[in-house]
Amino acid sequence: MTTKKAVSKKNKKQSDHAPKITAHDLAKGQREISVSEFFTKNRHLLGFDNPRKALLTTIKEGMDNSLDACEEAKILPDIKINIEQVNNAEGRFRVTIEDNGPGILKSQMPRIFGKLLYGSKFHRLKMSRGQQGIGISAAGMYGQLTTGKPVLITSKISPKKPAHHYSLVIDTQRNEPKIIKDVEVKWDTKHGTKVVIELEAKYQKGRQSVDDYIEQTAIANPHADIIYINPEGEKIRYSKTSKELPVEPKEIKPHPYGIELGILIKMLHDTKAKKLQSFLMKDFSRVSAKVAKEICKKANLYEKARPTRIAAQEADALYKAIKLTKIMNPPTDCISPIGDELIIHGLKKQINADFFVSNTRAPTVYRGNPFLVEVGLAYGGDLPEEGLIRLLRFANRVPLQYQQSACVITESVINTTWRNYGLQQSSGALPTGPVILMVHLASVWVPFTSESKESIAPYPEIEKEIKLALQECGRHLSKFIKRKKKAAEEIKKKSYIKKYIPHIGIALKEILNLNDKQERKIVNTLTDILERSRS
């Protein structure tokens, strides 16, 4: 009781004065947190939860960058990945990722690899693997955190110029690169980039492994040549199955329906357009002169008003007017599907199955962002009869390995009634059977549930498209399974009848008093009729 009293007494005292521990005391601790410090402490948010996952994430970020760079420069990607165990150091690996891409300017190299939240992909609306400007620098930062070693980068932008080499670490307190070595080097290649990261890691085969990841990347990127040397020194090569680059996705302007009020206010403020009407036409996609006029009218705003002078109140009216105006869906050439044919090629190359089918949906829109869904399915053959089907998830051609149960793709597969298509399925579970199912979401902005980009958030528009694509493949699968069953029954019937034909021959021979030749003829004719009738 004494303590209680003491406290209340103190409280009373406090209410007459400033508190004993004042705002001044608390202010002393306040300071800025750099984004590198933040993600060092929260490295699990970026996919560096544990040594095994850290290895996968590092490979993934490196390959994403290589593939993106090659495609942007219209080069068919040749990528080499090498994972070596560091001598005498249990649990330490050296990862090398090398590409034949366009290379990186010397001036850009330090910040691309040594600064978090730096890149070219965040601010535009165009499909690419990277979107955050965090990945590869985070991998370097993790390496530095666990081994103290810098990231080594070599890049060459033209056969006529020498390559440039940097060795750098991140100054996490400032989130800026600190250069340790900066030299010109000879590198016998036309152009490309090579990154070496040493990190604490664990190599283990099986599901969610680096091996798995690289194989799946090859399926979704048939235009890439991938050479992979694992820590056991085995060399695995995935050759191109296509010599065509994917259609280049175009960068688009935001669609008015996807915009939030705060962003609209910012755009009004930042625009170079002099008039409201031209602002709407130039800074957004799908706004014609007519549509722009209609929006202004509905907002009760003068179409020649200066955008920078639109007050908050008026921006709100404009925002509401946009929602009330019919505007065409955004253009969809900002995304580039793998395509039915190449999906099947990709699957066929890695999997020996009896039946393949794929379906690419037309692009559509969620929250103003264009996206499309593709599905590929392989059935039978070497695939195991027992157990759940194997689901391969992809986002912008990148395989997703973790957090399967939190992903809209998994949810959509579970919520499809596979019994209608000839597969067994318990409620709330994936179907069972000899099936590999591949689902690809391509979008200018994939709504990942975390920075580690492991699963996709459940937007209803996305779930709907996935289900439609699955159902289409399901119908084809169902026909194949039915045909296969029917064929199996035919063979069974045929073998029954075939067994009796010689007996019929003998019976007829006795009844009609035929010779051996005539008997043989009858048997042959009957067999022939059977073959023709049933096949």
Next chain:
Amino acid sequence: MTTKKAVSKKNKKQSDHAPKITAHDLAKGQREISVSEFFTKNRHLLGFDNPRKALLTTIKEGMDNSLDACEEAKILPDIKINIEQVNNAEGRFRVTIEDNGPGILKSQMPRIFGKLLYGSKFHRLKMSRGQQGIGISAAGMYGQLTTGKPVLITSKISPKKPAHHYSLVIDTQRNEPKIIKDVEVKWDTKHGTKVVIELEAKYQKGRQSVDDYIEQTAIANPHADIIYINPEGEKIRYSKTSKELPVEPKEIKPHPYGIELGILIKMLHDTKAKKLQSFLMKDFSRVSAKVAKEICKKANLYEKARPTRIAAQEADALYKAIKLTKIMNPPTDCISPIGDELIIHGLKKQINADFFVSNTRAPTVYRGNPFLVEVGLAYGGDLPEEGLIRLLRFANRVPLQYQQSACVITESVINTTWRNYGLQQSSGALPTGPVILMVHLASVWVPFTSESKESIAPYPEIEKEIKLALQECGRHLSKFIKRKKKAAEEIKKKSYIKKYIPHIGIALKEILNLNDKQERKIVNTLTDILERSRS
């Protein structure tokens, strides 16, 4: 085929020259991404997925800050929360959170509310609700994004000084506050802070609601007085049940076992200590002179070496030596439990049940971070007999509302065999029965699975502690349930015997030829014996 040929030809050409689209072209798009831009585009990572959750997250971030500030200044918190629907605006709400805390210095106000990754809690090892320096600015940023309205902050640091008012927005491109209004105001309070945020939101009762959240906060913070006015104008008050402030957690130095090599290198570089031995003793917790010497010896390093001159190679040896040296567990006064008694007080206040039990474990360590687990359980009474038990999860006294299935607390409850303790349970599910179960994890660094702080990552050390606490409560519950069952059986037996006593009386009367008085006496005596023997 023509296209394919064309591409290969082009490829060949490319290999002699720099690619057509060069590194120079790609470099043009490269730029810095501010952390505000990043989280605006990824607002779901911070808990602003949808309007209902946005309302909860805003309240939560505001209350976290208020409670933390009061406790640091040793003030019993009085908090007022008001949610109003904005006139004539469907789906827009004005949230006000007011406290009697120490207030905030004028110079600090803009950045605390208008800059992401700014705060006093990230860089220290001490239990608090906030840890990232993102929350309240993110809430303001979401308000600004969805309504275009600034955040309004009023703060007063002493009864002798006027209050200061700021109205501000975040310049997302620079991640810096932009001040719109900056005035002194009269505020009739001794000291405290008031924040007003207008945002697009949805108010809905039930599970995961703001109402639920505030009620649970009251349970875990019995020393706080909370007044809550909901959008329907109802005023709900949760009074203090304790007049004692929680024991103040102490700030600690990092423990050598929890440190990563990269951090060790950075600490060696940044330290003010002149000698390796004193560096180990001063910059870490639990390193005595003897232990420091032992580490140096094992690392083959001179104990008087200058820390800033330790090379990477030597740091590695130091790192390994630390792992090989026996060091005491970190001190645990950096965390402050709610305590058995107050947990039960808190539960009793909100819930009418027959049985209450709680268990507070001794502090222990994961990855160098001290933590402790507390469990409270209420059984029977008004709680529903049917259905799964209700699980309340808390981290540093903050209720967790979303992502229940991804949380180590849920996992631990599911993996406990509740049948041993008298409850029904299907495999892989929560038990069923009239139970509310509260689990609290308190730590200097809670390993959340995302920035929105909704669930805790499954560290084995944490799971183990939770299970031990649950088992302890389970044993008490089991005794209570057995006693209750036994008591019910006794009552049943007693009522059987009671029924026969008058008949015995009649029989004895006849056999022994007794009068009515004697008969009554026998019946009373027998009844009395029964009462005494069974109760």
